[in-house]
Amino acid sequence: MFNDIKVLLGQNSKKLRKPILLLAIDSLFNMFFYSMLYFVLLDLIKEDLSLEKIKKYTIFMIIAFVIRALISSKGYTGIQANGARAIESMRISLGNHLRNLNLGYFSKNSIGSLSNIMTNDLQDFEVIITHKTSDLIKTTFLSIYFLLITFYIDTELALIQIAVVLISIPIIYIGGCSVTKIGKHKKQVMNQLISRMVEYVSGIQVFKSYNLAGEKFKRLEKSFRDFKRESIRTEVSIAPYVLIFQTIVDLSFPLLLLISTAKFGSGSIGKEQLVTFIIINVALTNVLRAFSVQYGSFKYLKLASQNLINTYEQPKMRYKYEDVDFENYNIDFENVSFEYEKGENILDDISFKVREGSMTALIGPSGSGKTTITSLIARFWDINSGSIKIGQKDIKDINPDSILKNISMVFQDVYLLNDTIYNNIKLGNLNASKQEVINAAKIANCYEFIEKLEDKYDTLVGEGGSTLSGGEKQRISIARAILKDSPIILLDEATASLDADNELEIKKSIKKLTQNKTVIVIAHRLNTIKDADQIIVLNNGSIEEIGDHNQLIKNRKRYYNMYNEMENAKQWAI
Numbered sequence: 001m002f003n004d005i006k007v008l009l010g011q012n013s014k015k016l017r018k019p020i021l022l023l024a025i026d027s028l029f030n031m032f033f034y035s036m037l038y039f040v041l042l043d044l045i046k047e048d049l050s051l052e053k054i055k056k057y058t059i060f061m062i063i064a065f066v067i068r069a070l071i072s073s074k075g076y077t078g079i080q081a082n083g084a085r086a087i088e089s090m091r092i093s094l095g096n097h098l099r100n101l102n103l104g105y106f107s108k109n110s111i112g113s114l115s116n117i118m119t120n121d122l123q124d125f126e127v128i129i130t131h132k133t134s135d136l137i138k139t140t141f142l143s144i145y146f147l148l149i150t151f152y153i154d155t156e157l158a159l160i161q162i163a164v165v166l167i168s169i170p171i172i173y174i175g176g177c178s179v180t181k182i183g184k185h186k187k188q189v190m191n192q193l194i195s196r197m198v199e200y201v202s203g204i205q206v207f208k209s210y211n212l213a214g215e216k217f218k219r220l221e222k223s224f225r226d227f228k229r230e231s232i233r234t235e236v237s238i239a240p241y242v243l244i245f246q247t248i249v250d251l252s253f254p255l256l257l258l259i260s261t262a263k264f265g266s267g268s269i270g271k272e273q274l275v276t277f278i279i280i281n282v283a284l285t286n287v288l289r290a291f292s293v294q295y296g297s298f299k300y301l302k303l304a305s306q307n308l309i310n311t312y313e314q315p316k317m318r319y320k321y322e323d324v325d326f327e328n329y330n331i332d333f334e335n336v337s338f339e340y341e342k343g344e345n346i347l348d349d350i351s352f353k354v355r356e357g358s359m360t361a362l363i364g365p366s367g368s369g370k371t372t373i374t375s376l377i378a379r380f381w382d383i384n385s386g387s388i389k390i391g392q393k394d395i396k397d398i399n400p401d402s403i404l405k406n407i408s409m410v411f412q413d414v415y416l417l418n419d420t421i422y423n424n425i426k427l428g429n430l431n432a433s434k435q436e437v438i439n440a441a442k443i444a445n446c447y448e449f450i451e452k453l454e455d456k457y458d459t460l461v462g463e464g465g466s467t468l469s470g471g472e473k474q475r476i477s478i479a480r481a482i483l484k485d486s487p488i489i490l491l492d493e494a495t496a497s498l499d500a501d502n503e504l505e506i507k508k509s510i511k512k513l514t515q516n517k518t519v520i521v522i523a524h525r526l527n528t529i530k531d532a533d534q535i536i537v538l539n540n541g542s543i544e545e546i547g548d549h550n551q552l553i554k555n556r557k558r559y560y561n562m563y564n565e566m567e568n569a570k571q572w573a574i
């Protein structure tokens with residue numbers, strides 16, 4: 001039952017042992033209530049109850065409760081502090097694990113399930129280790145303790161109590177299985193709800209412009225209703241089992257009272273034993289009732305640990321070398337084939353070479369595989385066959401972090417963090433000085449527009465950079481790349497949706513960024529790549545043509561046709 005929890009906690013589980021043990025000891029102090037009750041009743045029966053005695057019991061109880069308070073506070077603070085530390089290190093290790101996964105994992109799992117794992121599941125797991133585990137251990141300890149005392153009083157009575165426990169446990173166990181089954185579905189519904197909420201909030205501008213905000217909200221509303229239904233289902237799924245469990249336990253109370261009184265009548269147990277047994281029986285009934293409620297919520301919360309284990313079990317990208325210094329930055333594709341989904345070949349037996357310091361342009365129809373090629377160079381995905389080498393080293397043997405140190409990517413969809421302009425540029429090199437950040441901004445032609453802002457470099461850019469224009473965002477991403485100063489630049493010709501001024505500014509800054517670098521550019525306009533050292537024409541995941549502008553014009557194939565079409569269009573425009 002606790003195996004998953006131990007696996008997830010790893011080394012941290014050792015730190016939780018002591019506080020859990022202290023809490024278990026703390027629970028045994030409940031016995032003092034019953035002991036005092038026992039002694040008072042016994043004195044009453046013997047007609048020997050005096051104020052002096054009550055004073056003695058009270059002093060004894062005060063001492064016991066002071067000790068209990070000390071143990072309890074040590075146990076609770078220990079479990080809370082160590083539990084929070086354990087969860088913190090799990091958050092970090094889970095984040096690191098996700099960072100090293102193939103991007104396929106993120107395509108296959110919805111944003112809802114990913115954020116659920118990182119927030120709700122980790123939170124549920126925290127509740128398990130800080131509260132539920134110790135609660136269950138406490139009730140189990142107490143039950144065993146009470147049963148042992150009953151054995152001491154009378155073996156037959158103890159065996160009947162054990163029989164009651166043995167009959168009722170399978171019932172609550174089945175209830176737990178039902179919570180697990182329905183709870184899994186509730187988690188799926190919750191994933192869907194979070195995905196729809198994220199979709200609704202991030203797409204609200206588009207939905208409004210297409211008059212779909214109401215329509216989309218209906219979908220979200222349905223998710224809210226589904227979630228409410230599943231929450232109720234999960235809550236009530238265990239209710240009948242808890243009810244049967246508690247009824248059996250409750251009915252056993254008068255039955256045991258009857259048997260114990262009969263035993264007292266026949267003289268097989270004495271007055272003191274009868275009193276003790278009655279008290280123990282009351283206590284055990286309460287403990288078992290509490291257990292039946294705790295078990296259901298424990299089973300539901302434990303679903304989180306299974307989700308977390310599943311995430312940890314996702315295979316990381318393998319590599320032999322942690323950190324590599326490349327001798328040069330030649331990039332070689334040798335017979336590379338790649339598919340995102342099994343059976344759907346996206347790149348088919350592609351081979352080409354990019355020389356260090358040269359510029360290679362990728363052109364071809366939409367969906368031909370241009371972006372995929374750049375993602376593979378950055379080892380966002382692993383290829384199915386062939387090899388990709390940088391500086392003669394196969395990138396499948398190298399830690400993706402080490403590869404990415406040498407690559408800057410400037411793409412059309414610029415994502416800026418909800419932070420200041422300064423910090424967004426500094427992401428390119430966290431060790432850069434303020435002057436270096438400003439220099440990079442100047443080279444990327446950001447300086448002027450930043451200076452016009454009220455808070456200048458300290459201006460917050462909003463979620464994803466929402467307070468800046470497309471061109472400004474792109475220039476900041478170029479400044480970031482300039483600051484990184486990496487030898488390989490992967491560029492998505494980012495001028496398609498910009499006005500003439502912005503386009504010119506960006507062209508100038510890209511020119512500065514790409515000087516003396518190994519550049520692979522996804523080109524959308526042929527006039528910008530006439531000077532490229534190599535142009536690769538892709539179609540349907542295969543290379544149709546390769547060469548420089550003059551060679552491809554001579555070939556009189558697809559490039560030649562595309563170029564002529566562009567020239568004709570220019571004349572039309574004139």
Ligand SMILES: Nc1ncnc2c1ncn2[C@@H]1O[C@H](COP(=O)(O)OP(=O)(O)OP(=O)(O)O)[C@@H](O)[C@H]1O
Binds near residue numbers: 370
């Ligand atoms: N994460 C992904 N999962 C599954 N299929 C994908 C994924 N990314 C891209 N594809 C598919 O791979 C093919 C190549 O896509 P890619 O983005 O490389 O083309 P592209 O030439 O860059 O297109 P565009 O010029 O429109 O950006 C397309 O059919 C696309 O649908």
